[in-house]
Amino acid sequence: WTVLTIETSIPFTGHRIDPPSRSVDTTRKELLSFFRDMARMRRMEISADSLYKAKLIRGFCHLYDGQEAVAIGMEAAITKRDSIITAYRDHCTFLGRGGTLVEVFSELMGRRSGCSKGKGGSMHFYKKEAGFYGGHGIVGAQVPLGCGLAFAQKYSKDETVTFALYGDGAANQGQLFEALNISALWDLPVILVCENNHYGMGTAEWRASKSPAYYKRGDYVPGLKVDGMDVLAVKQACKFAKEHVLKNGPIILEMDTYRYHGHSMSDPGSTYRTRDEISGVRQERDPIERVRKLILTYEMACASELKDIEKEIRKEVDEAIRQAKESPMPDPFELFTNVYVKGYGVEALGADRKEVKAFLP
Amino acid sequence: WTVLTIETSIPFTGHRIDPPSRSVDTTRKELLSFFRDMARMRRMEISADSLYKAKLIRGFCHLYDGQEAVAIGMEAAITKRDSIITAYRDHCTFLGRGGTLVEVFSELMGRRSGCSKGKGGSMHFYKKEAGFYGGHGIVGAQVPLGCGLAFAQKYSKDETVTFALYGDGAANQGQLFEALNISALWDLPVILVCENNHYGMGTAEWRASKSPAYYKRGDYVPGLKVDGMDVLAVKQACKFAKEHVLKNGPIILEMDTYRYHGHSMSDPGSTYRTRDEISGVRQERDPIERVRKLILTYEMACASELKDIEKEIRKEVDEAIRQAKESPMPDPFELFTNVYVKGYGVEALGADRKEVKAFLP
Amino acid sequence: HEVLLFEALREGLEEEMDRDPRVCIMGEDVGHYGGSYKVTKGLAEKYGDLRVLDTPIAENSFTGMGIGAAMMGLRPVVEGMNMGFLLLAFNQISNNCGMLHYTSGGQFTIPIVIRGPGGVGRQLGAEHSQRLESYFQSIPGLQMVACSTPYNAKGLMKAAIRSENPVVLFEHVLLYNLKERIPDEDYICCLEEAEMVRPGEQVTILTYSRMRYHVMQAAKTLVNKGYDPEVIDIRSLKPFDLYRIGNSVKKTHRVLIVEECMRTGGIGASLRAAIIDNFWDYLDAPVMCLSSQDVPTPYAGTLEDWTVVQPAQIVAAVEQLCQ
Amino acid sequence: HEVLLFEALREGLEEEMDRDPRVCIMGEDVGHYGGSYKVTKGLAEKYGDLRVLDTPIAENSFTGMGIGAAMMGLRPVVEGMNMGFLLLAFNQISNNCGMLHYTSGGQFTIPIVIRGPGGVGRQLGAEHSQRLESYFQSIPGLQMVACSTPYNAKGLMKAAIRSENPVVLFEHVLLYNLKERIPDEDYICCLEEAEMVRPGEQVTILTYSRMRYHVMQAAKTLVNKGYDPEVIDIRSLKPFDLYRIGNSVKKTHRVLIVEECMRTGGIGASLRAAIIDNFWDYLDAPVMCLSSQDVPTPYAGTLEDWTVVQPAQIVAAVEQLCQ
């Protein structure tokens, strides 16, 4: 069994493009790593929920559980030389790019060892050396940045591409249409990935979009609708998209996905959708369960081996939280670093360029 | 000959909609008034050009000659209870709504009797009582306003509609896509009119738009492509559109038109397009000449009668300029009026709410 | 009756919607969801989808649409789910809210209210801790008010809706749950008036919004130490109520401004300038101003606290001023 | 060699593009058309379409794309055809130019330059006469400079491009045709330094951009009247060069600020605050500030003139200060 060919859950739907085949190549190793990586993400998000309830995490905290297949499938199709940029629901994307659990939990708790030194918080994870460009709090504003990354890639003739992720709510922001037009004019290697989890905060997609067929919203730009709960479909689509954009300029991928949690921690997530809807998705479309089933069906591992993996992950996550808790709070002087780049002999430029005039209580 | 049926120059092209018939009803009276009104606009713009060269007009001055059929055809299809909003190329739209030549020239020369008291200038003509909402200097920003007007119309159950005009360059502004989506969601009676004169300043349409088929750019919103040089086609399209939007929500009309002048007075208008292109349009598609030909073909008037009309217009325009020149410059205190609405016992609120502290030299 | 601040805002909205059928509300999740800070809760049910409008996430254009509707005579109240998002609508707010009355030579008025939560607090991070009053203050034609108590929140909301001018009403994320007994009768607060919070003789402390509470905390300490500060909530951020402010300065001859804006380009800078221009001769000491640090708001709680002015700094500043 | 100011800017761009292949230019009509004020004329021909990019009219997103490109190491120079249009890009400029370095804990720098014409002049009307320095000054992490001569225009352009920080370079519609002899050799101007225009003993006049010329006109009259003003072009609008400014204040003990911003929320207000905070003890008179009126810029020429500070007002203010 080296290479195995598996059908995606449903066919891809194309807009102005012939969709790729439903048959996806994979291996035992890959499927097991998908399982492990998605389960780790799931566990991480659920622990973040507990930490939030324990008031160790404050402010915004947008969880990704339910959507793991998008991050994982995408990574399987590209390399770290390709770029990813997303919005505030960014913990798992960061992890997918090779970020560590300790960095995640530290940042979430505002500690010094956080990936942004505790200054960014939940919405501001980045990993420059692995091509992760954040982590952005303003809905839609990351998409022009992403197109700019793709411009830089084209400029330096890198043959790499950028995946710019946004939600179904964000899909109605004007800057997306602007940036898409420019990217199409300039033939940029950018993939716009709409993670359609069907709600933008409390607003259902059809209440915010006259046309919720997001893969078609690029109009003159080709698009592909993908089952975002099927990690193999995501992988297939991202591979296809990467090749496409290097040759032909932008494409839109709409990932049909679902968030189990409420929008952020203050949203119970159940006033604008039914509990039945949520549990229905959990039962029928859960991305981790789908992979578990595949692994069991093809007898790549037995149920208890998978349980063991999950137990290991649990330990790994707990250990990371323990470490993160030990990380100290940022030094007071960090308030003033990184406002400006060093180079004037000062950390931060105040009214007086020679020196910071800040007195802390 | 009361009612006459004339074919439009070319058929309409529809996007997600069946286009209206090419046969347009008109009358001798209407055609003669079209001729007179368009000729008056043409003469007005050409005189503005001279006044600019004589330095009586300063700043921006965007002329509409070549595009007259759009303003006139639109007015023929609607009433003054319907609303119009446009960008900075607004002199003729104002005239079409019933504004006077004296108000136009006075505003252009910054005089007290200007339609905006000399404070707005070329880009800021308005006529509230006739449903003209300006006259706006920021490309594209008038379109959300226009959709808001349509919202107010729907809100007050007026059965009236709004025409929101913008250019081919403006068609790439994100706010259009945003406002169109909202208007479609709310079923607003708004007609987005793209006056495609094929250039946004020095940039040809295809260099700024990946898809210069502007009538299709609404994607899920229906559109109609119209020969904007044929006043009867414009009339037909606007009538059709008005009926459509009252029942079904927004539509886009793309008017294929042409500006003879450069973008503004500092642009000779000949570096990014050929003189042949310009003279070709003048010879083959000029909106006034088309109507002249119709009138002569159908023997509704003879050539010399039309010449007489043009002579009258010339006099009328010269007389308006004379009157405008007599209008005084604004009073110095006008600097402070209309910043805030009266009601605090002050004209303008300065740092001190009790009184304006402004000393003029 | 006793209400929380967000309920006071809602009462204001509701009363004005009852009073004037032209008043409508637009914003993200203001309808079915009831507003992310519950300011519009229940209003969609009561007034229907045409008067309480859920919008897509498209700040620039729904603000523009509000302005358009206002040009035609409606009185829209536009919510920025968080004030910071209105940076996307800056052009509409500046050019059309602020200047259209002028460029049209007075033909059009823009009776719109733009409101929403802002300020530093709850560790919301850089983008969600904006103090847009510093960005907006230069816009001619705009009025700006900041509420700080349930009483003035309701009164200012009602006055803002009735005003023919475009008004930005600043709310603060940390103040929505303040409780206060407010009158049962109809009342409004004058948009252009400052509020005397604590009369005193020795030094004038000018503040607004959440910093009012840091100031009052400091005032307690100061009183215990034998000082007698006068505390004024300026409320109107543009224009300033120089009448009330001036009277205080003429009495105390010492001024401390405490703001949450960053020091560069903040309200404090403009207020200080206005005081110097108008009351220089009455001053016995330099006008002092305590502002937030000139940094993006960090997430970590400790750093966030250090970003804004703390009561101890206010105490120290007053002691220095009164030396 | 002798150049006009717009040519000096172009030289700066060209030299930096020669020097560093990462430098590119984006904006409306900057390529084929050569820029509406000719600042980029000829560069598209020389460097090609990948380095000199004509964009659609989509300020918000092409600015965002410039920032994205900068995150990856390019050094984009983004032109606002008129600075006022960048109100549409305010969110990108504030949140991403200004704060991304911070929110990423220093991982990313944004070495972008944003430039274009602004200011009052040529009767361009309300929207095209913005002075965005007042709107932008509160943005943490942004540097702002204003050029006023061909010499400093070129030097600041080059320095801005080389800076790792995001820099906004303000040009003025009325100054593009100023002529001056500038060095043939490579030079840059320090971004954070003020420029001594006229040394003097009696009063410090702080100004920048076009107002520098109104001040110098006034200075002539003042000298004839026997005054000896020191004129400093502050150039760096954020941060202020308090070193040079301070030295002058310590010498003259009197300060007049002359700005083109509106008085509410202008650069002058912040500068005045900084001077009071730092040099109060050296002041013999209240710091005065002359600003534009708090009104949208009217079209009519006479009204436009009255909007901005005129030399006669400067003369009068100095006479009052030196009484």
Ligand SMILES: Cc1ncc(C[n+]2csc(CCOP(=O)(O)OP(=O)(O)O)c2C)c(N)n1
């Ligand atoms: C410009 C802007 N407007 C509003 C918000 C508040 N907000 C944060 S997330 C969100 C919903 C976005 O929904 P979607 O794009 O579908 O992404 P999802 O949260 O479902 O992943 C809103 C309205 C914001 N952060 N930025």
Ligand SMILES: Cc1ncc(C[n+]2csc(CCOP(=O)(O)OP(=O)(O)O)c2C)c(N)n1
């Ligand atoms: C937001 C904004 N960007 C740029 C400009 C400068 N500008 C004025 S008109 C124009 C071209 C617009 O072209 P188009 O929409 O086709 O209208 P036309 O002038 O052809 O009528 C540009 C770039 C502006 N006024 N506003």
Ligand SMILES: [Mg+2]
């Ligand atoms: Mg969503």
Ligand SMILES: [Mg+2]
């Ligand atoms: Mg055009």
